[in-house]
Amino acid sequence: MITIHHYLGLSALLFTLGLLGLVIRKNLIIMLMCIEVLMNAVNLSFIAIARYLNLMDGHVVSFFVMAVAAAEAAVGLAILVVLFRNRQTLQSSDYHLLRG
Amino acid sequence: MTETVLFYIFSSITVLMVLLMIFQTNPIASAMFLVFAFFSLAALYVLLQAPFVAMLQIMVYAGAVMVLFIFVIMLLNLHRDELERERFHWKQAGLIAMALAFAGFLINHFVKIPVLPFREVSASFGEVASVGKVLFSDYVIPFELTSILILVAVIGAVLLGKKELE
Numbered sequence: 732m733i734t735i736h737h738y739l740g741l742s743a744l745l746f747t748l749g750l751l752g753l754v755i756r757k758n759l760i761i762m763l764m765c766i767e768v769l770m771n772a773v774n775l776s777f778i779a780i781a782r783y784l785n786l787m788d789g790h791v792v793s794f795f796v797m798a799v800a801a802a803e804a805a806v807g808l809a810i811l812v813v814l815f816r817n818r819q820t821l822q823s824s825d826y827h828l829l830r831g
Numbered sequence: 832m833t834e835t836v837l838f839y840i841f842s843s844i845t846v847l848m849v850l851l852m853i854f855q856t857n858p859i860a861s862a863m864f865l866v867f868a869f870f871s872l873a874a875l876y877v878l879l880q881a882p883f884v885a886m887l888q889i890m891v892y893a894g895a896v897m898v899l900f901i902f903v904i905m906l907l908n909l910h911r912d913e914l915e916r917e918r919f920h921w922k923q924a925g926l927i928a929m930a931l932a933f934a935g936f937l938i939n940h941f942v943k944i945p946v947l948p949f950r951e952v953s954a955s956f957g958e959v960a961s962v963g964k965v966l967f968s969d970y971v972i973p974f975e976l977t978s979i980l981i982l983v984a985v986i987g988a989v990l991l992g993k994k995e996l997e
Contacts, residue, residue, distance in 0.1 A: 747934035752853035787965040802984035809991035
């Protein structure tokens, strides 16, 4: 039988995988996609707990998380385009201007 | 019983797709795997009796955000040598092991919390009208603020995308 444990465990696993991808990969596009995975893991957690507590608030907060994630993806991709236009590279190891 | 089988099918599809997404060289392939992951995640939302959020997930995430990603990837027009040029480092194996250990720690922590099984919820749980009732009564201020946020994001994205004036 599926309890809330299964869903929370899946959410934790997805979050960890997104974090792993964010740290391992150097391609900025993949890093942005891993940030989306992080947000989706949190969304799953919200929906599961909403079902568990029989409250609709989790669904509404999930709606907001989706809206914010979409806005953030748009702005992040615009920044990525400008970065690529100026540096011609998308490797995060090539951006070391702030390194002392 | 059906719910158990469906949960394991969709959750394993999601985890597999996210894993495949992380370890791809080609960003378009990564985007495609992520779209698949979002679809199976929407199926999990339907299992949790959240049909509205499931449809929103498909429309917003798979249908808008990932399409935007693919547009940008195609717009950048990366050549094969501009893609990631890293080989396998032992550092990566260490990071993967650390991530697995962290996931194991979190899951171990979660399953120790005593919980009850899922209760029966009303048939209108998760429906559009129920979400709307809560959204426009308790959460109306964040709703309006979100619309301003999206407006700001649109203005910012357009401004960032402009070519520099000579």
